[in-house]
Amino acid sequence: MPFREVNSKMIEAQVVPGQKMYSQRGAMLAYRGEVSFTPSLTGGQGGVMGMIGRRVANEQTPLMEVEGSGTVMFGHGGHHIQVINLSGETLYVEADRLLAFDGTLRQGTMFMGSQGGVMGMVRGQVSGQGLFTTTLKGHGAVAVMAHGGVVELPITPQRPVHVDPQAYVAHHGDVRNRLSTALGWRDMVGRGSGEAFQLELSGQGAVYVQASEEKL
Numbered sequence: 001m002p003f004r005e006v007n008s009k010m011i012e013a014q015v016v017p018g019q020k021m022y023s024q025r026g027a028m029l030a031y032r033g034e035v036s037f038t039p040s041l042t043g044g045q046g047g048v049m050g051m052i053g054r055r056v057a058n059e060q061t062p063l064m065e066v067e068g069s070g071t072v073m074f075g076h077g078g079h080h081i082q083v084i085n086l087s088g089e090t091l092y093v094e095a096d097r098l099l100a101f102d103g104t105l106r107q108g109t110m111f112m113g114s115q116g117g118v119m120g121m122v123r124g125q126v127s128g129q130g131l132f133t134t135t136l137k138g139h140g141a142v143a144v145m146a147h148g149g150v151v152e153l154p155i156t157p158q159r160p161v162h163v164d165p166q167a168y169v170a171h172h173g174d175v176r177n178r179l180s181t182a183l184g185w186r187d188m189v190g191r192g193s194g195e196a197f198q199l200e201l202s203g204q205g206a207v208y209v210q211a212s213e214e215k216l
Contacts, residue, residue, distance in 0.1 A: 003083045003100070003141050010075040011083060011143050013100060017069050023100035024076060025062040033070015040065045061095040065103075074100050079145035079216065082208060086172065089205070090137040093144055093170035096216055102140025110135050144170055148211030160202035166213035173205015 003011045013021060015035050022040060040063045066072060075081065076099055084091060092110065101107075109132045136142055146169050153161050155175055162180070171177070180200045201207050 002085075003143050005081070005083060006073060008080050008149065009078055010073055011081055011100070012071055012073050013066070015066060015068050015070050015072055020065050020067045020103035021100060022063045022103060023066055023072075023074055024098060025064045027074045027076045027099055028066075029073040029075050031070055031072040033068060035066065035068035035070045035072055038065045038067070039063075061098060063098075066100075074143065076145060077216075080147065080149055080210070082144050082146060082150040082169070084142045084144060084170070084172070084208070086136065086138060086140055086142065088137075088139055089172050090135050091142055091170055091172045092133050092135055093142070094216075095134040097144045097146065097169065098134065098136075099143040099145050101136055101142040102138075105136045105138045105140045105142065108135045108137070109133070144208070145216060146208070146210035146212075147214045147216070150208050150210050153207050153209060155201050155203060155205050155207060157202070157204060160200055161207055162198040162200050163207060163209055164213055165197060165199045166215065167209050167211075168199055169208040169210050171201055171205060171207040173203065175201050175203040175205040175207070177201045 003013050006012050010029065015021065015033070025039065028037060079099075081099055086105065150169060153163075155161050155171075155173065165179070178200050180198050
């Protein structure tokens with residue numbers, strides 16, 4: 001179910017019979033046609049066990065099912081919206097950044113330690129993202145929210161990307177991430193650059209970076 005970008009803060013989705021999509025509750029701005037909005041406890045194709053896992057991991061964001069026939073416009077809080085199209089790969093993103101996604105995608109959670117080991121867990125604490133993150137896998141579109149504009153940076157084996165943890169939005173592909181430090185004696189005496197921690201992403205894929213260090 002493709003999304004059309006109306007502007008940087010609004011998207012429009014085409015809803016067709018027999019297909020469903022999910023959005024954050026309260027994100028509908030306007031619609032045309034015969035469309036229904038129903039609170040969803042399970043969200044995506046993860047089922048009941050997926051719902052329990054997200055609740056335990058504190059990655060539970062109130063969602064609603066959107067079905068029927070028509071078009072729906074979505075937006076939330078005046079945040080910038082970035083549409084990401086998946087072709088079988090997995091998207092890693094915080095649950096509270098999800099605005100809407102295709103109902104064919106499978107939603108799950110991932111333990112941060114499984115990507116980057118102990119430093120992956122440290123990264124979650126430093127960035128304020130916790131020990132788990134949300135995953136969406138399959139073929140379909142995802143709309144995520146961010147502060148300011150978003151830039152997509154390709155990651156290749158020859159060119160890893162370093163990102164401020166606070167500016168990180170999401171990533172996809174066969175990517176490893178770890179927290180790297182640049183602490184030196186200047187940091188120890190309070191004369192550091194303020195960029196002591198960076199998120200290093202290496203492998204093959206892409207990372208999305210917002211134009212702000214402010215979390216949602």
